[in-house]
Each structure stands twice: as C-alpha cells, then as structure tokens.
Amino acid sequence: MSTASYPVADTATMLRRNLRHALRYPALSLGAVGMPIIMLLLFGLIFGDTFSAGLGGGADGFAYLDFLTPGLLLMAIASGTMSPAIGAAMDMTEGIVARFRTMAIFRPAVLTGHVLGNVVLTTISLAVVVGFAVLIGFRPNASVVDWLLAAGLLIAVTIALTWFAIALGLISKTAEGASNIVLPISFVLPFLSNTFLPLDAMPSGVRWFAEYQPFTPIIDTLRHLLIGTPVKDGSGLQAIGWCVAITVVGYFWAQKSYNKGTAA
C-alpha cells in the first residue's frame, strides 16, 4: 500500500467510539452483571448450605459460594458478549461501516475497537461480580500471583469469546438476530458446565457435554487459582488452548465477513 497506515491510532479511535457508545447505553453494556449476581444470591446465599451438604462439603469441604463464584465470573464474560455482537451487527446494517470501508484506515481497527471496548466493560463487570461475591461471603485464598494469573486468564477468555461473538454478530443481518445467535455462548455454555456442580455429580449425558466443552477446564483452572481446589493435570494448558483456538477462529472469521466483497 502506498499510504502509511496507523494501526494503533485507528484502533484507539475505534475504542473511544465504542466506549462512548457504552456510556450512552450503560444498561446494555453492564447488563452482563445481572445474571451472575442473581445466581450468586440464589445459589450462593439461599441454597448454598444445602448444596454444600449435598456435595459433601460443608464444615470440612469447600464452601459452596467459593466453589460457585469462579464459574459465575465466566458467566459474566459470556453474557457480556451479547453487546459487541449486537454492536457489530448494527454497524453492518447502518451506513457507517460503508463509510469506514471507503476510508484509508487500518482495516481491522473497527472490529478490534469492539473487542477492546468489551474487554474494558467486562473488566468492570468482573470487578463488580467479585466485589459482590466477597460482600456476601466469597473468601478466595489466592496469592497475588494467583490473582494475576486468574485475571490474565479471564481477559484471554473475554478476548476469545468476544471475537467469536462478533463473528456471529456479523453474519446475522439484524440486531435481534445477533442477540439470538450468541445465546449458545451467553447462556448454554455457562449452564452446561461445571459452574454449579462438579462433573461427578452430573447425569451422564450432561456430564459428557460439560467435560468436553471449553468452559469446564477454564473454570477448573480458575477455581484452582482462586480457592486452591485440586485440578486435573493439563487443565491450565487446555484452558489456554481453548482461548487461543477460539480467538484465532473468531478473529479470522470476523475479519473475513467484514471485508467480504470489498477491494483489499
């Protein structure tokens, strides 16, 4: 290309655009915290003791709230993918993306702006959920290093799921379509995982699914980092592997949809 491109500046401009959008619609942007907080109240506070007893926890085992919280952090990330998916779909249906495409700007900036914007929002959501969990009795025993590793993993998961959600948003023609198409990420994966129960306590069909889906090794790893539960060998690597794989697929799929039909 004969013109210089400005990847950092253009991506920063797009990030500012998305953060401004988020400020205009705080309910949609931080709506992701709603579900995990309800779950914290319902399962952590109300049913918590019963669950602990039933799972052989209680006095000498883990507190159910401690067991539950890491999975709910993932749920917050997953629910948060709805907003960038809708944002990407809306961009495509309105003329603004046509404008961006006829400008000499760094091509991936528009979508990367959505992803970074969502990383910022999700970080806030996660802080709110952790804060609330601590308030009602979540007591992690993690060291500073564990916290940093956990934070790193959570951000990696956010980036991966957001790219994938954006790819899904781009192939749906409307905002409504986008909010439906990401439901498997925002709803099915968090529930059909080991968020609420250890794998051993699940019926066989669900257990099979939960065992092989990406959230389970990620939640195992988070639990290990935050509350020190034992973890299967290789869960950490599996967790990172999933993040990398989902990011790569989501990124290239999204960029391909975005650039479809235009001059390179």
Add this chain to the structure above:
Amino acid sequence: MSTAIEARGLHKSYGDKVVLAGIDLTVAEGTIFSLLGPNGAGKTTAVQILSTLITADAGAIRVAGHDLAAEPDAVRAAIGVTGQFSAVDGLLTGRENLIMMADLGHLGRRAARTRADELLEQFDLVEAGGKLAMTYSGGMKRRLDLAMTLVGSPRIIFLDEPTTGLDPRSRHNMWTTIRALVATGVTVFLTTQYLEEADQLADQIAVLDHGQLVAEGTPEQLKRLVPGGHVLLRFNSPEEFTLAGQVLTAGVPNPEALTLQVPNDGSVLALRDLLTRIEDSSLEVGELTVHTPDLDDVFFAVTGQPTHEKALSA
C-alpha cells in the same frame, strides 16, 4: 485538464443479474459529473465500485491517478463518499462524529477539534453539534453526513443521490453546497434520478439504463435529444383545429382529440411568441398546457421506452 476518474469496461453482475454491462466513464478534474438514471439502473453499484466499497467483475479503473485494484488505499485517501443512506454514528453527537472522522484522518488532536467546529458552522449544525445524531432530522443527518465526508478535504467526492427525500429548501441548500465545493477545485461524482438536479449542477451527464450508458453529454446536448418540450393546444371546434394547423405548421395534429402539439421549450419568450401568433390569427384555444422535458422524456428519447418507474420531479 487532467482526469480524476477513468473507468473502462466496468462490469458487475450478481448471479444472473447484470447490473453494469461494461460502461466507460471519464470525469475531468474539478468538474461535476452526474450519473443519471432511474432506480435500479446501476447508479449505486457504479459508485460503490469507484469508491472501493465493492469490487468490479471486470474493468480498468483509475481514480485520482491510482489504479483502483492495485492501490485501493491510495484511492481511499483521495476520496470522500456520501452514500444514499446516512452513514453517521447515531450514538455519537454530531461533533463527536466529525472528530472521529478527523481522528481517522490523523489530523491531530487540536486540528481535529478546529476542523469539526469549522464544519459544524459551515453546515449550520452548531446548535445540534452536542446532540446525538440519532435525534437529527433527515436533512440534518444528510448535512452531517456530507460534513463528515469533507473532514479530510478529499479531492474527489462521490455523492449518491444526495437530495433524494429532502424537502425543496434542503435540496437547494445542498446544491449551493455542492457548487461551493467545486469552486474550490474538488471533483464531484453525483448520481441522481432528477434531470433538473443534473441540469442545475453537472458539467457532464451520463444516462444509465439497465446497466448501460445510453447517452452522454453536457446538459444542453442531452436536452437537444429530448423532443418532450412542447405546448399542447386543445380546440373546441374542428374548424378552429384545422385553421390552427395551417397557422402553426410545426405542430403535430391529433384530429380525434382536436389537439395540436407545438414544440416549445416553455420559456417566457417562446410562450409569448406562441401566444402572439395565436392572437394574430384570432384562434380560439379551448385549453393550453405547457409540458417541460423530464427524465421520462430523456429516457424515451434515448432508449425508446419510458422509465419503468416514473421519476418524481419536485
């Protein structure tokens, strides 16, 4: 004069449907070029290809001296595009939209703000500058849209039906703006379905129909193709009708309807001339209607068939 846009053998089809069937276009720098045609003629597709938004199936295109296929980003750096549907970010204010454009043009922080305020002023959006663009009226959105296109001071501007759906006053304001742009040396590529608009603005007009150029020329050259300018005289009696045929020999008579179609460009001078001749011959005219050429007439003249959709002229 050098060439701003040059396209040879532009082809585009979607499946079996041929949208552009090999058209050639040449636009001189600093002029207004108008692509005129009814809905579905392929105007928007032509703009989308020339502005790098979609790729052509075949054809050689140079825009601002760059080969479009080889250096799309160099072309993008030289052009500004205002599409048919407003390309503004509804969740940003007018001013934020302009600053975003300036940031993407890497104007620098201070220059970005100065440019944004300058354009708000120029497009009469100072008051609305702090409001979300989604709350703007249609005319305000169009103005913001065009202002956003101008942020980077592009040398070539594509305007796809810039006045469709605007009220007459906003339309005239848009015309004034476009003329002012060209006065600064910018090249404008404009599509429209209104003959009047092309006539008012364009140095050169090309008529597009079913993906093919059916006529090209200056507004004057095109209007000469149009036989549609006439005055229709209706008479109450066969005697008057016959007499009129002898006086106004250029007229085309219709004995059944007792009407005479006299060529006339509808100007005051030509009408006065006609009325004088009617009076001098003491003709009794039952009804007189003036018919000025419109897009339908151009199409009839150059394609031999009327447009499928009667173009609205306002």
